[in-house]
Amino acid sequence: MNKITPDIDSATDGRSARWQAHRSQRHEELLKLARKAVHKLGPQVSMEEIAAHAKTSKPVYYRYFGDKEGLRQALGAVVISDFRDSIIAAGLAEGDEAGALRAMVTAYLELAKGSPNLYFFVTAQTPDVLTAPDRAATGSTGVLNAFFDEVTSLMNERLSAHFAAHTLTPSNATALWPRAALGMIRSAGELWLRQPDAPGKPSLNELAEALSSWLTHGISTNSRS
Incomplete structure (x- = not known):
């Protein structure tokens, strides 16, 4: 009996490992298919439409993700x-603070423009993530907040370096600037994404340049004489 038990345990562990590997692989596959469905069909796509686009059934997605919000979080x-x-990476690659800010803004806009449908799908229902991060700690909202925390930390470092280089003393309100700047970038970027392509719509580079200038020098720097 004692000789058989280890073999049984080993076989059970092997089956369990193979099952977990299968579930993990299927989970990743379903996510990739959902990503393509959202990109093509839009941020308001239903679970039924996602499943149909993936050529599978809706219960399969519910089994792996629970519901649409679970899929959004994953x-x-x-x-x-x-x-x-x-x-x-864009922010760290630039040596000067103004260049780092512009590089980060450009990277953000480029990624969002790559798939506005996907961008709006994953950032839906996260209005408090910038101003009340303590109320947004789970799922994709938690990941988004962690991302904003990291970007805020990097911006604070670059801001401190800027003040030190110019022998300036920051005010008490300066600590609010990174999160406020992120809010402005996000709001302007989303307005821009929703604008139809037409004469008068700023290019990605124009918007990145304008936002960077507004945040560092003020709105008057973009006025035309």
């Missing part, structure tokens, strides 16, 4: 992680 974690990697 997909958001992946997409926002991509945002994080690109934007942080």
Whole structure:
């Protein structure tokens, strides 16, 4: 009996490991298919439409993600992680503070423009993430807040370096600037994404330049004589 038990346990562990690997692989596959469905069909896409686009059944998605919000959270974690990697890298790659800000704004706009449908899907229902992060601690909202925390920390470092380089003393309100700046970038970017392509719509580079200028020098720097 004692000789058989280890073999039984080993076989059970092997089956369990294979099942977990299968579930993990299927989970990733369903996420990729959902990402394509949202990109093509829009942020208001239903679970039924996502399942149909993936050529599977709606219960399969419910089994793996619970509901649409669970799918949004899982997909958001992946997409926002991509945002994080690109934007942080852009900010770190620039030597001067103004260049770092512009690079981060540009990276943000480029990623959002790459798939506005996906962007709006994963950032839906997160109005408090910038002004009340303590009320947004789970799911894709939690990931988004962690991302904003990291960007805020990087902006604070660059801001401190700017003040030190110019022998300036920050005011008490300066600590609010990074999160306020992120709110402005996000709001302007989303307004821009929703604008139809038509004469008069700023290009991505024009908007990135304008936002960077507004945040560092004020609105008057973009006025035309």
